[in-house]
Amino acid sequence: MxxxxxxxxxxxxxxxxxxxxxxxxxxxxxxxxxxxxxxxxxxxxxxxxxxxxxxxxxxxxxxxxxxxxxxxxxxxxFSTWFYTLAGNMIKNEYRNRSARQEFEQQYQYNPAETKQEADTIDRQLFNNRLQAELNQLDPESELLFNMRFTEEMSVKQIAGILDCPEGTVKSRLFYLTRQLAKKLAIYKPELN
Known part of the structure; x- marks a missing residue:
């Protein structure tokens, strides 16, 4: 056998x-x-x-x-085809949601005793604000952001999954990151 x-x-x-x-x-x-x-x-x-x-x-x-x-x-x-199916399922899930989750967690700022504690609080505030901004993106932009920065996929992989040219992916990523940078500029004072 x-x-x-x-x-x-x-x-x-x-x-x-x-x-x-x-x-x-x-x-x-x-x-x-x-x-x-x-x-x-x-x-x-x-x-x-x-x-x-x-x-x-x-x-x-x-x-x-x-x-x-x-x-x-x-x-x-196979992997491109497979992740395309997965991406389409995510898009359908976004379309079927009746309402987006809203940013609900609020922080009451208390002066931190150490710089490390202050940095931790700043990082938490930034992450929560970033998540709130991501939740306000259209489903395709959120999917693009997650594939590139969370899943750490290459531009080539993303282009294959989204079935579009690499230049289009680069352009969308450029405008998406610029848009987020403007909205989150408060966390990096030299951008103001």
Whole structure:
């Protein structure tokens, strides 16, 4: 029986998808092992740390793949195609939300006894303000920001996922970061 055993860990993602279209359950298992954890983290961050929602989205995405493996676009790399599906699910989630979460946490400033405590408070205020600004972005801009700065994807990867030229991604990132820098200028006095 070992004669027919295949080592799936050495196969490319694209080869595994080809096997999956022919009914290879073990190929699916290998893809799940490779991508479930990073994708769960991606969904977790993109759903504002809602673990249950992230797990549901992960389940739904892998269910789509196992039910319709023939939908794989063999002109693209698997990871680009896969993250495109994930990005589309996030966009749909944003569209279906009835209301955005609002910035509710308020800080009462008490003079800090040490510079380190003051820096910690400033960092918390900045992070909360940044999150509030991100929550006000349109879904595509928020997705772009998270892919580049949270997921640390390259411009090339983002362009592949969004199916647009790299120049477009660079331009959108430039205007997005400039917009955020203006809104957060209070945290860097030399920008005022």
């Amino acid at each position: 070992a004669l027919f055993h295949q080592n799936f860990s050495k196969k490319t993602d694209e080869e595994l998808m080809s096997l999956l279209t022919r009914g290879g359950q073990s190929a699916f298992d290998e893809l799940y092992c490779r991508y479930s954890k990073p994708l769960l983290n991606f969904f977790f961050r993109m759903t504002n740390n809602d673990r249950e929602k992230a797990e549901d989205m992960l389940h739904d995405l892998f269910l789509k793949i196992i039910e319709h493996p023939e939908s794989f676009d063999c002109t693209r790399t």
